[in-house]
Amino acid sequence: MKKLVVLSGAGMSAESGISTFRDSNGLWEKYKVEDVATPEAFDRMPEVVLDFYNQRRRQLLECKPNAGHIGLAKLEKDFDVHVITQNVDNLHERAGSSKVLHLHGELMKSCSVNDINTAYDIPPANPDIHIGDKDPYGNQLRPFIVWFGEAVPMIEPAIKIVEQSDILVVIGTSLNVYPAAGLLNYARRGQPVFLIDPKEVNAHRSGIRYIKAGASEGVEKLAELLKEMKEVPANVPL
Numbered sequence: 001m002k003k004l005v006v007l008s009g010a011g012m013s014a015e016s017g018i019s020t021f022r023d024s025n026g027l028w029e030k031y032k033v034e035d036v037a038t039p040e041a042f043d044r045m046p047e048v049v050l051d052f053y054n055q056r057r058r059q060l061l062e063c064k065p066n067a068g069h070i071g072l073a074k075l076e077k078d079f080d081v082h083v084i085t086q087n088v089d090n091l092h093e094r095a096g097s098s099k100v101l102h103l104h105g106e107l108m109k110s111c112s113v114n115d116i117n118t119a120y121d122i123p124p125a126n127p128d129i130h131i132g133d134k135d136p137y138g139n140q141l142r143p144f145i146v147w148f149g150e151a152v153p154m155i156e157p158a159i160k161i162v163e164q165s166d167i168l169v170v171i172g173t174s175l176n177v178y179p180a181a182g183l184l185n186y187a188r189r190g191q192p193v194f195l196i197d198p199k200e201v202n203a204h205r206s207g208i209r210y211i212k213a214g215a216s217e218g219v220e221k222l223a224e225l226l227k228e229m230k231e232v233p234a235n236v237p238l
């Protein structure tokens with residue numbers, strides 16, 4: 001089976017009702033990154049940061065995967081699909097995708113301020129993190145999110161996955177945030193790279209096949225285009 005790697009961003013979940021960051025009305029128009037998404041913000045105003053992510057988590061619990069998430073999960077019938085997502089929601093998993101790597105953390109998990117690599121599941125029935133909530137060692141819990149200025153531990157495994165891909169599909173990301181945006185550079189020269197987005201996105205790479213559409217419609221079109229590719233042996237440039 002050919003290895004099809006998907007790099008998804010906030011636009012992937014827009015049709016599920018989750019705001020993107022940089023579109024008009026996006027989250028970073030309403031909040032300042034430095035007030036809610038940095039370790040310094042958490043040191044300064046932990047209640048504000050916890051409240052921001054508690055709201056995001058409550059919103060996620062109201063949302064469902066859209067046809068784009070579901071379409072990608074269905075591609076597993078014909079392809080070895082690996083999803084690398086910048087999204088902290090769990091909509092790819094809920095749609096049935098079996099290999100999902102989260103670059104920027106996971107909203108439904110917490111970690112402690114002293115150990116950001118050990119994650120704990122947050123029960124949907126009790127979705128908020130409060131000041132005073134502790135890990136088993138007595139350390140304050142925080143959202144399991146990679147904040148600006150923090151290392152991105154999953155970037156190395158993500159690079160390996162992209163390097164081994166036969167087909168790369170980029171969906172719903174403005175490619176503004178590194179190191180995630182740099183992953184495109186690890187796809188082999190000449191391999192098919194598709195980009196699904198309703199707006200123009202500069203991927204800084206030649207030979208991209210643009211599908212100018214939202215995630216649901218775009219994944220449907222992609223599935224059509226891929227039909228003729230699934231029979232081609234792996235690692236043969238198309």
Ligand code: OAD
Binds near residue numbers: 014086196
């Ligand atoms: P952005 O908000 O920067 O970009 C969203 C992209 O989705 C844009 O290119 C939109 O045109 C596109 N889009 C909008 N509606 C869409 C739809 N229905 N279908 C498909 N695409 C659509 O979000 P990201 O690139 O994901 O990081 O942002 C990257 C990171 O910046 C996020 O992971 C987050 C943020 O700050 C952290 O919080 C660490």
